[in-house]
Amino acid sequence: MNRLGNVGRRRHGMSSQLVSCYRFKTGSSSSTRWLDRQKKDICSKESKLHNYRSRAAFKLIEIDKKYRIFEKKTRNILDLGSAPGAWSQVAAERMNKLGVEANILGVDLLPSSPPKGTHFLQGNILSKRTHKEINEFFSRATDTTNVGLHIDLVVSDMMANTSGISANDHLASMELCDGALLLAMNLLKEGGTMVIKFFSGCEEHILQWRLSLTFHKVFRMKPNASRSESKEMYFICKRKKSSTSVSEVFGTT
Numbered sequence: 001m002n003r004l005g006n007v008g009r010r011r012h013g014m015s016s017q018l019v020s021c022y023r024f025k026t027g028s029s030s031s032t033r034w035l036d037r038q039k040k041d042i043c044s045k046e047s048k049l050h051n052y053r054s055r056a057a058f059k060l061i062e063i064d065k066k067y068r069i070f071e072k073k074t075r076n077i078l079d080l081g082s083a084p085g086a087w088s089q090v091a092a093e094r095m096n097k098l099g100v101e102a103n104i105l106g107v108d109l110l111p112s113s114p115p116k117g118t119h120f121l122q123g124n125i126l127s128k129r130t131h132k133e134i135n136e137f138f139s140r141a142t143d144t145t146n147v148g149l150h151i152d153l154v155v156s157d158m159m160a161n162t163s164g165i166s167a168n169d170h171l172a173s174m175e176l177c178d179g180a181l182l183l184a185m186n187l188l189k190e191g192g193t194m195v196i197k198f199f200s201g202c203e204e205h206i207l208q209w210r211l212s213l214t215f216h217k218v219f220r221m222k223p224n225a226s227r228s229e230s231k232e233m234y235f236i237c238k239r240k241k242s243s244t245s246v247s248e249v250f251g252t253t
């Protein structure tokens with residue numbers, strides 16, 4: 001596979017000190033667990049009611065409610081880690097409501113059928129080939145031969161299979177976030193928006209710093225629909241800057 005070199009590589013060899021800062025939170029009260037179960041039940045029932053493919057839909061709906069990520073000017077949307085397709089469904093629904101015919105492309109390692117009004121590409125976001133195919137899709141969709149800078153909104157809900165070892169899960173998530181950010185740096189329009197899921201841990205400040213070099217505004221959010229015991233969080237990044245270079249952000253040449 002054509003991997004993305006230094007950017008997005010897996011980190012190994014963590015010190016015991018580093019590992020210790022990832023210990024699970026213990027002793028969560030039974031009332032918190034009960035509330036989480038209730039939240040999950042309500043979301044599952046609601047997602048069946050609305051025909052969403054997963055309860056993940058409600059996280060994006062909450063994010064949009066607070067940060068208005070879908071706008072009338074939005075034309076091209078990239079959904080990373082899209083399977084089974086709930087976020088693409090929400091994107092199509094929101095753009096429909098705004099009366100805008102948007103090009104929505106979901107990308108995932110796993111095969112998936114695109115929800116109505118969206119497209120799907122099976123590929124690994126850590127592969128250069130996938131970046132090229134995404135660029136080609138939006139070039140065709142926008143009927144231009146221009147390379148790059150077609151996309152108005154990137155949403156990433158990517159996560160590798162969780163291992164239960166939070167240090168490993170965090171590092172796997174950081175690798176995917178690096179891949180998503182690199183892609184956004186190359187393909188997201190100036191002024192564009194990005195939503196990115198990450199698993200909280202020791203290296204998240206590096207991700208936040210990289211995002212703040214690339215975007216004017218970076219917000220952190222834990223949607224109510226996300227289980228409180230889960231370390232998943234989201235950065236909502238608004239107004240991509242015009243001039244940040246990959247070497248500035250990733251320290252590569």
Ligand SMILES: C[S@@+](CC[C@H](N)C(=O)[O-])C[C@H]1O[C@@H](n2cnc3c(N)ncnc32)[C@H](O)[C@@H]1O
Binds near residue numbers: 109
């Ligand atoms: C939590 S699920 C996404 C749920 C989705 N947002 C929805 O609404 O249905 C995370 C997804 O990330 C995908 N993923 C993990 N690593 C990836 C990679 N390197 N490239 C593309 N997709 C990846 C997984 O296959 C999985 O389907």
